[in-house]
Each structure stands twice: as structure tokens, then as C-alpha cells.
Amino acid sequence: MRDLDLTTLRLFVQVCETRNIARTGEQAHLAGSAISKRLAQLEDTVGVKLLTRRRHGVEPTEAGATLLEHARSMLGSSERIERDMSAYSAGVRGQVRILASASALAESLPADIAAFLQDEAHGGIHVDIEERQSTGVVRGVREGVAALGICWNAADFQGLETRPYRADRLGVIMPRNHPLARHKKLRFAQTLDYEHVVMPVNSAVLRLLQRAAGQENKTLNYRVAVSNFDSAFRVVQAGLAINVAPVEIAAPYARVHDLKVIELSDAWAPRRFALCMRSARSLGAASALLLDYLERRADSDL
Secondary structure, three states, X not given: OOOOOHHHHHHHHHHHHHOOHHHHHHHHOOOHHHHHHHHHHHHHHHOOOOEEEEOOEEEEOHHHHHHHHHHHHHHHHHHHHHHHHHHHHOOOOEEEEEEEOHHHHHOOHHHHHHHHHHOHHHOOEEEEEEEOOHHHHHHHHHOOOOOEEXXXXXXXXXXXXXEEEEEEEEEEEXXXXXXXXXXXXXXXXXXXXXXXXXXXXXXHHHHHHHHHHHHOOOOOOXXXXXXXXXXXXXXXXXXXXXXXXXXXXXXXXXXXXXXXXXXXXXXXOEEEEEEEEOOHHHOOHHHHHHHHHHHHHHHOOO
């Protein structure tokens, strides 16, 4: 297959999103005939029909939908390359991209990176961080979206190298008048008679809790699923449900809003985070420096 033209792929994505060649032409300041010619050349290049003409526009075929997914990924990579190279031209001597889970971002990672960047020796390094669920972190590192990933070490790191990072412990946050609030520690099984608020429905922690509930021959009963800790804690504050969350994140919120946090005594409650990468030896100089620094910060937890 001949090299794919990024400009044509960009136009193809726009046409798929607008479902209209003329409208895409207006947005791109190109004649519709010019776009149609490029799309015909693209179909010739890939050897399959990509678009189906409808009465009021076009829509991607099954093959077109597949190409659309790949095109978006390729264009995203192209934009990251452009951004990274622009950073170098502006004098930045190192560019590090990190994918991190919500827990890592809500705990010590931002402070660790800030401390790393405050070192004069690292003044020419720029760090970008993107939040993803653990599976997305691992997938993104495998696909080369980021040099480093940080998530719970229960993730499937097959094919990646890992290094230990910091640790936390899961607990239960609840109103002070909740029936469980009198306990000093709790087993997760004790919480299963009460409604929970959980974070997102396909997150690693939710899957863990569902497995743990299954081992007790019970079902995790959750009233609502939210996308972040702040929303989860607000649901708890309203008295609608309890929430299993890292004690390190829940405790500061609980102190301000007069809630109770009780540590879980289950064997899986203490968690360790992991740094992951495709290969430590292949990391750029800036990424290698940050990896080494975060590893050393992890030692402070031991």
C-alpha cells in the first residue's frame, strides 16, 4: 500500500463526522469536487469502498468505519509529534508524556512531578500528563502514546517493563451517622448490605470489588457510578451511599466535610502502583531521568 496522505485522511475524518462533502469543503475552504477526488484516490489506495452516498449526504461503510478509527489515531499521533517538535524548537530539551490513573493523579504524582521540575537540572524538561483508566494506561504505553504509565500494579502489564511506585490503602468513606461508622476497621463483606457509589463502571477497582463481593456470594449494590472522586464523595456527603476509595484521597475530604473514613482490613486493601514502559533502555534522556526520580520517591513509602 502506498503511503497514506495525512491531509486526505484529515478530510476523510471530517467528511465522516459531518456526513456531508459540501459542508466539509466549506470548513476546509476547498471545493467539494477537490475533496471527492481525494476521497476517490484514497479508496483506490486502500482498495475498498469507504463511503456510501445517501440522499442527504454520505456515511462510512464498514471498511470506512475501520479506517476512520485508524485515521483518528494517526492524526492524533501527528499532532503529538508536531507539539513535541515545537517544544524543542522553543528551547525545551526534553518532552515526557505520562498516562496515569485517577488515583495516582489524585495522590502523590502531581507533587512528585512538581518537585522533579523544580530541580534546576530539569529546567528544560516539559511533562504532559493525561488521565486514563488502568487498562487505558497500559494500552496507551503499548501503543506508544506515552513513554511512561502509572497505575495500580494489578493491571495486565504483559509485554511491558515495570518499576514500583508509591502505595496507598483502600478504605470506606461514609457519613458519621452511618451504621458502620462505629467500627475502627472493616472487612469489605460488612459493607455489602449497603448501597455504594462507584467509579467508572469498567474501572479496575470496581472489578476488584465485584470479585470480592462474588467471593462472599453477594452482589455489590451500587446506587450510582461517577467519573471522579469529588463526585463520589459528594454523593456520600448527601447520605445516598458509601464509597470505597483510597484513604489518602478520602481522608482530607472527610476532615473538611465531617465524614468518616474507615480502613479496610482485607488482604487486597493495601495497593501498590507501578510505573510501566515499553523498555527502560529505549527511553529518551528526559523520560529516563523522570523514571529514576519517581522510583526513588517510591522508596520513601517503604
